[in-house]
Amino acid sequence: QTVNMLLTSTTSKQEKGVILQTVADYFVLSVEDLTGRNRDRNTALARQFAMYLMREECGYSFTEIAKALGKRNHATIIYGYKKIATEMHIDSKLCLQISEVKEKIRTNKASMRER
Numbered sequence: 001q002t003v004n005m006l007l008t009s010t011t012s013k014q015e016k017g018v019i020l021q022t023v024a025d026y027f028v029l030s031v032e033d034l035t036g037r038n039r040d041r042n043t044a045l046a047r048q049f050a051m052y053l054m055r056e057e058c059g060y061s062f063t064e065i066a067k068a069l070g071k072r073n074h075a076t077i078i079y080g081y082k083k084i085a086t087e088m089h090i091d092s093k094l095c096l097q098i099s100e101v102k103e104k105i106r107t108n109k110a111s112m113r114e115r
Helices: 002-026 031-035 041-058 062-068 074-090 092-114
Strands: none
Touching: 002 031, 002 041, 002 092, 031 041, 041 062, 041 074, 041 092, 062 074, 074 092
16 A cells, blocks of 8 residues: 555656656656746646646646645646636637647657656
8 A cells, every 4th residue: 555655646746757757758847847926828737737637637736736836835736627617619720839838748748758
């Protein structure tokens, strides 16, 4: 049981790292930008992408996502997640961007497993 928990938490950290790095690369930012305090439009959108993908792709709780993104308030995470989820139904460009990032995440996860 302890071994399983340790393996899960390591995998979990790696997955969060892959998502953060992939989103940061996609938006030409650093992971520090995503977890930092900057609130310019591009950084905020990238952060919301990360929130959405951590929830959708890995099923992380809003609290876990809040910790991963620089100890933010979980209400901020809920807002960001819902914003992307809602906008995707309206904005086909956003939907395409999410699909592109998801594909890059899958590719990055696969290359990590091969190491």
